[in-house]
Amino acid sequence: MDPLSWTVRVAASGPEAATSYVRRHKVETGDAVAFDVEAPRVSALEQVLSAIGADLVTGLLKRAKKRRLEIDSVEAVVEGTLGNPLVTLDVLGEEGDPGLRSVAVRVYVSTLHMPADIDPVWSETVTRSPLVATFRRAADLQLSIKVTP
Amino acid sequence: MSKPVVVGAVLYDPKVSVIWDIIRDFFEQNGCPMDVVFYTNYEMQVEALVKGHVDIAWNSPLAWLDSQRLSNDGCRAIAMRDTDRDRVSHLVVKAEGPVKTVADLKGKTVALGAKDSPQATLIPLGLLKRHGLEPGRDFAEKRFDVLVGKHGDHIGGERDALACLEKGEAAACAMLDLNWQAWQKDGTADPRKYRVLATTDPFDHCVFTVKKDFPADAEKKWLKALFSMSYDNPKHRQMMDMEGLKAWKEGRTSGFGPLSEATKSLKYWDGK
Structure with a gap:
């Protein structure tokens, strides 16, 4: 089988803005990293964190559905820390890795099923997630799940 | 466009870069283009000022003394925040x-x-x-x-x-x-x-520092833009609040006595 690939087209629309054209969708992104809580756009880093969260919550919901497990809601809180953010700001004299050092994902599942029913679904979701597999190689990735009625 | 004035600043927190982005934009809009160079510490910034790599350094009081020490009193203090004056x-x-x-x-x-x-x-x-x-x-x-x-x-x-x-x-x-x-x-x-x-006795804190030979016309233009910031203007207020001041003041050197005395008595510069 030829390897499948996915293509997005990204055009800069200013020093702090980019537009991604993805199939029939358009996504706006801001700077690489936002240090201002009032920054007008979602940063590239935040998009990456969103992506891993989306991968896990949709993956878990899809696999739960296959097993006919009813899930009321599933939500992830994803927190990433950079090695040295000052490097990306061109601070002279700063050294180190500007990349993601750690990513912590906490998934909250609301369901009447017992945690023991959800655990195998979660385990399968994590094992088969393309982004989890990728991030495990790139950063200190910590995953946890909390199941509540 | 005139040559940008290069201002050095030490960044202790990435969030501080946001303030400098706003300040740089303000100077651009006021016809005084400015580039900001960030340094990881004051030692590097002082060296850059003395060697002429930056025109203006946003110096701590100790960096002011160091600038004077390394330039043989060849620097001038041109502006500071109202809140930099008479601290204790x-x-x-x-x-x-x-x-x-x-x-x-x-x-x-x-x-x-x-x-x-x-x-x-x-x-x-x-x-x-x-x-x-x-x-x-x-x-x-x-x-x-x-x-x-x-x-x-x-x-x-x-x-x-x-x-x-x-x-x-x-x-x-x-x-x-x-x-x-x-x-x-x-x-x-x-x-x-x-x-x-x-x-302690009152002392002054941060100060914009230039070398004595910084061109007078560039300095005048830059200070005019700086002093045009007004706390009464809502557009300026956010920037001034972030930087912790209500008004920019002229630079003065009369407030560095307690630090100068302390560095001498503690032999702070010995071996540096």
Whole structure:
């Protein structure tokens, strides 16, 4: 089988803005990293964190559905820390890795099923997630799940 | 477009870059293009100023003294915040503790900020020396060297010194008056538990520094833009609040005496 690939087209629309054209969708992104809580756009880093969260919550919901497990809601809180953010700001004299050092994902599942029913679904979701597999190689990735009625 | 004025600044927190982005945009909009270069510490920034790599350096008070030292008094202070003028530092003790006078600190431990912090280490040590208390001989220093090289810009060292006092591991700690005020308000330092034992002479803090040969026309234009910021203008207020001032003032050098005296008496520059 030829390897499948996915293509997005990204055009800069200013020093702090980019537009991604993805199939029939358009996504706006801001700077690489936002240090201002009032920054007008979602940063590239935040998009990456969103992506891993989306991968896990949709993956878990899809696999739960296959097993006919009813899930009321599933939500992830994803927190990433950079090695040295000052490097990306061109601070002279700063050294180190500007990349993601750690990513912590906490998934909250609301369901009447017992945690023991959800655990195998979660385990399968994590094992088969393309982004989890990728991030495990790139950063200190910590995953946890909390199941509540 | 005229040649941008290059301003150096030390960045202790990535969030500070946001303020500089706003300031740079403000200067651009006011017809005075400006480039900002960030440095990891004041030593690098002072060297860049003296070598002419930057036109203007946003200097800590210690960096001002260092600029003068390395340029043979070849620098000028051109502007500062209103809040940079006439600051003081306090030695704070437990309100009900045994230390009633500065002399009572003999044989005790004093918690200080980073070794290069004018407000939390050098000037308070100068005050203690004036009271005849020699560090290492008459009292022990417990220093909190948070982000050395950034001259105490980061409040972490002062906060750690306060925590040290709270835990009973020091008899006094040093802090800038602005932190003492803020921490009493937000509960970090319960005013019923702590009191000011002694206060330093007033001193000045940060200052925009240029070399004496910085072209007068460029300086005039840059200062005109800077001084056009008005706290009454809502568009400027956010920027000024972020930078912690209500008005820009002309630079002055009369407020660096306590730090200059402290660095001399502590032999701070020896071997540097």
